[in-house]
Amino acid sequence: MGGKMKGKCFLCNKTFSKAGMTKHLKACIKESGETKLFHIMIEGLHDPEYWLHIEISADAILGDLDQFLRDIWLECCGHLSKFTINRESYSEEDMNFQLNRVLKPGMEFYHIYDFGSSTELRLRVVSEREGKIGEEGVRILARNELPLITCGCGKNAKWVCTECIYEGEGWLCDECAKEHECGEEMLLPVVNSPRVGVCGYNGGKYGN
Ligand SMILES: [Zn+2]
Ligand SMILES: [Zn+2]
Numbered sequence: 751m752g753g754k755m756k757g758k759c760f761l762c763n764k765t766f767s768k769a770g771m772t773k774h775l776k777a778c779i780k781e782s783g784e785t786k787l788f789h790i791m792i793e794g795l796h797d798p799e800y801w802l803h804i805e806i807s808a809d810a811i812l813g814d815l816d817q818f819l820r821d822i823w824l825e826c827c828g829h830l831s832k833f834t835i836n837r838e839s840y841s842e843e844d845m846n847f848q849l850n851r852v853l854k855p856g857m858e859f860y861h862i863y864d865f866g867s868s869t870e871l872r873l874r875v876v877s878e879r880e881g882k883i884g885e886e887g888v889r890i891l892a893r894n895e896l897p898l899i900t901c902g903c904g905k906n907a908k909w910v911c912t913e914c915i916y917e918g919e920g921w922l923c924d925e926c927a928k929e930h931e932c933g934e935e936m937l938l939p940v941v942n943s944p945r946v947g948v949c950g951y952n953g954g955k956y957g958n
């Protein structure tokens with residue numbers, strides 16, 4: 751699987767490398783306010799080419815963060831999920847903890863969605879600050895660009911076969927998708943998520 755690691759800053763619309771984005775955001779975030787916010791960087795544990803920077807209210811609960819992750823990257827059919835923070839597990843019934851109580855700057859933690867065909871994420875609290883946030887309590891600061899994955903014929907892949915993906919294959923352009931031996935019902939759209947091609951995942955609320 752190829753793909754650049756570049757992404758877009760949602761505040762200024764400029765493009766930066768994954769490595770340069772954290773530094774850029776420090777300079778790009780300017781407005782201040784009275785709400786304590788956490789800046790969190792999120793990436794696919796096994797697919798680090800998918801990454802996000804978000805700001806979330808420190809008063810938000812783990813369940814809010816879980817819902818955001820489902821909305822942007824994960825939700826296919828209501829699988830269970832959990833966070834692991836400091837070796838403690840927080841599954842559905844424990845997700846009413848406020849982030850303030852369980853997170854600190856510099857801390858790394860993990861999220862898993864679906865205990866069968868899992869998608870695992872690594873999260874890191876980059877910093878905290880006093881700022882403003884909309885009613886949703888979370889905003890996207892930056893996101894990777896859709897990785898360019900090519901079909902065997904050289905065109906951009908639009909589809910992925912849920913069978914062949916396990917061998918690292920099955921990335922298909924529109925034409926090759928029609929002739930794919932596993933059948934069109936096995937195909938899912940190529941979307942900008944570490945859950946691409948898994949279970950019934952066909953994209954999140956926030957698009958690509
Ligand atoms: Zn910017
Ligand atoms: Zn599913």
Ligand SMILES: [Zn+2]
Nearest residue numbers: 911913914932
């Ligand atoms: Zn296939």
Ligand SMILES: [Zn+2]
Nearest residue numbers: 901903923926
């Ligand atoms: Zn093709």
